[in-house]
Amino acid sequence: MSKIRILAGTRKGAFILTSDAERRSWQVDGPHFGGWEIYHMAGSPVNPDRLYASQTSDWFGQIIQRSDDGGKTWQQPGTPAGTPDPGPESPPAESNKFAYDVSEETGKPLTTHQWYDGTPHPWEFKRVWHLEPCHSNADVVYAGVEDAALFRSSDGGENWSELAGLRGHSTGMQWQPGAGGMCLHTILLDKNFPERIYVAISAAGAFRSDDGGTTWRTITNGLVSDYIPDPTGEIGHCVHRLGMHPSNPDVLFMQKHWDVMRSDDRGENWHEISGNLPSDFGFPIAVHAHEPNTIYVVPIKSDSEHYPPEGKLRVYRSRGGGDEWEALTEGLPQENCYVNVLRDAMAVDTLPDCGIYFGTTGGQIYCSPDSGDSWLTVAANLPAVLSVEVQTLD
Amino acid sequence: MIRVQLPYHLRTLAHCEAEVELDVPAPVTALAAIEALERKYPTLRGAVLEHDTRKRRPKIRFFACKEDISHDSMSEPLAEDIVNGSEPLMIVGAISGG
Numbered sequence: 001m002s003k004i005r006i007l008a009g010t011r012k013g014a015f016i017l018t019s020d021a022e023r024r025s026w027q028v029d030g031p032h033f034g035g036w037e038i039y040h041m042a043g044s045p046v047n048p049d050r051l052y053a054s055q056t057s058d059w060f061g062q063i064i065q066r067s068d069d070g071g072k073t074w075q076q077p078g079t080p081a082g083t084p085d086p087g088p089e090s091p092p093a094e095s096n097k098f099a100y101d102v103s104e105e106t107g108k109p110l111t112t113h114q115w116y117d118g119t120p121h122p123w124e125f126k127r128v129w130h131l132e133p134c135h136s137n138a139d140v141v142y143a144g145v146e147d148a149a150l151f152r153s154s155d156g157g158e159n160w161s162e163l164a165g166l167r168g169h170s171t172g173m174q175w176q177p178g179a180g181g182m183c184l185h186t187i188l189l190d191k192n193f194p195e196r197i198y199v200a201i202s203a204a205g206a207f208r209s210d211d212g213g214t215t216w217r218t219i220t221n222g223l224v225s226d227y228i229p230d231p232t233g234e235i236g237h238c239v240h241r242l243g244m245h246p247s248n249p250d251v252l253f254m255q256k257h258w259d260v261m262r263s264d265d266r267g268e269n270w271h272e273i274s275g276n277l278p279s280d281f282g283f284p285i286a287v288h289a290h291e292p293n294t295i296y297v298v299p300i301k302s303d304s305e306h307y308p309p310e311g312k313l314r315v316y317r318s319r320g321g322g323d324e325w326e327a328l329t330e331g332l333p334q335e336n337c338y339v340n341v342l343r344d345a346m347a348v349d350t351l352p353d354c355g356i357y358f359g360t361t362g363g364q365i366y367c368s369p370d371s372g373d374s375w376l377t378v379a380a381n382l383p384a385v386l387s388v389e390v391q392t393l394d
Numbered sequence: 395m396i397r398v399q400l401p402y403h404l405r406t407l408a409h410c411e412a413e414v415e416l417d418v419p420a421p422v423t424a425l426a427a428i429e430a431l432e433r434k435y436p437t438l439r440g441a442v443l444e445h446d447t448r449k450r451r452p453k454i455r456f457f458a459c460k461e462d463i464s465h466d467s468m469s470e471p472l473a474e475d476i477v478n479g480s481e482p483l484m485i486v487g488a489i490s491g492g
Contacts, residue, residue: 092439
């Protein structure tokens with residue numbers, strides 16, 4: 001019988017929540033790495049017991065953790081606790097080292113981006129926002145980082161190298177941070193076209209590579225952001241999240257700072273699908289596991305008021321790929337609710353009756369075992385939830 | 395043998411006690427002490443000193459004999475009481491945050 005495993009990253013540690021396929025009763029395991037910010041955890045599609053976690057701290061920096069037993073035990077890849085220094089003949093793994101490529105061939109002159117006030121600012125690594133394991137190799141994993149860049153490991157997270165062509169895009173020196181920093185927070189891998197990668201950066205925009213990350217192009221045509229000097233410019237759009245269904249990979253969905261958007265041509269052109277949403281500001285966007293045109297968003301009142309409109313926590317579902325939305329409220333608080341749902345904090349399972357999940361900054365995790373019709377509280381009192389991923393285990 | 399005291403989160407990373415003992419070759423400096431710490435506990439690489447620059451991370455401070463040496467040169471020899479182990483070198487996380 002199938003099982004469900006939720007990987008929840010929070011402000012104060014990682015939690016792993018498990019249930020059978022009924023999704024009514026949940027066992028909570030954690031906190032792992034108590035007191036640390038866990039920006040994201042992700043499991044390998046090839047080996048679901050291979051998990052990666054981004055553990056970060058403003059004090060002690062970035063730590064990558066890996067588990068090979070579904071989260072029971074963890075280690076820093078290549079450097080288990082207590083492992084003695086291998087000596088100069090055998091250089092140590094550097095799982096926590098994210099060094100920007102500054103080589104003459106690929107890195108120069110990628111030394112600065114724009115700061116909030118428009119002045120040049122050096123690229124400075126702060127943390128890993130998102131980890132995206134490869135569809136075909138459990139040792140290959142991508143990391144989206146702040147300040148915005150894409151890294152790749154091919155040895156299970158022991159060592160990382162930058163795919164510097166992204167920062168080397170002709171617009172790279174004009175990228176600016178959003179309110180949360182200049183973070184690369186979304187990585188979509190097209191399993192049907194392994195060389196194709198999509199990324200999104202706040203507040204630079206969205207980019208696509210068709211050659212495994214060597215070269216990149218902006219995919220922002222059709223985006224309109226009235227809060228920037230050039231509302232239809234090539235860059236500057238604060239993309240919050242991209243979504244894609246694996247069976248229909250040419251279609252992308254986007255939750256932007258304002259506006260919910262859709263592209264039917266791999267991001268070449270976008271059109272707005274906000275329709276009747278009570279607010280088209282928000283962070284996550286998710287696609288149903290079996291219905292490529294069924295999508296979910298969580299409207300937030302505004303960019304200045306990061307809580308649900310009217311204090312009602314409502315997921316909105318569109319079964320037609322956008323424009324027409326229905327509120328999903330059964331089981332969710334409908335008064336005095338002022339939490340936020342962050343961009344990486346919504347996910348779906350792949351059971352026949354698709355489950356939808358999200359976590360809040362108030363420490364709740366909700367699950368709908370019936371595609372959004374009704375919601376159950378999986379956990380009510382966790383630390384603020386930064387990310388939610390879901391694994392469907394056979 | 396010198397003594398080094400670690401804050402909670404570094405202890406959990408290293409799976410060690412609050413105070414550890416290290417063999418540090420002379421001259422005993424803050425940099426030599428941290429590098430000895432990293433050799434003994436490789437999971438701490440990058441958590442005290444930045445990977446590339448080898449600079450002290452901004453929210454970490456060093457104290458020796460109750461004096462803040464965070465802004466001294468890390469290549470300066472440490473006080474004799476640190477070198478002979480009668481006083482610990484303290485690695486302290488800034489008190490801030492939530």
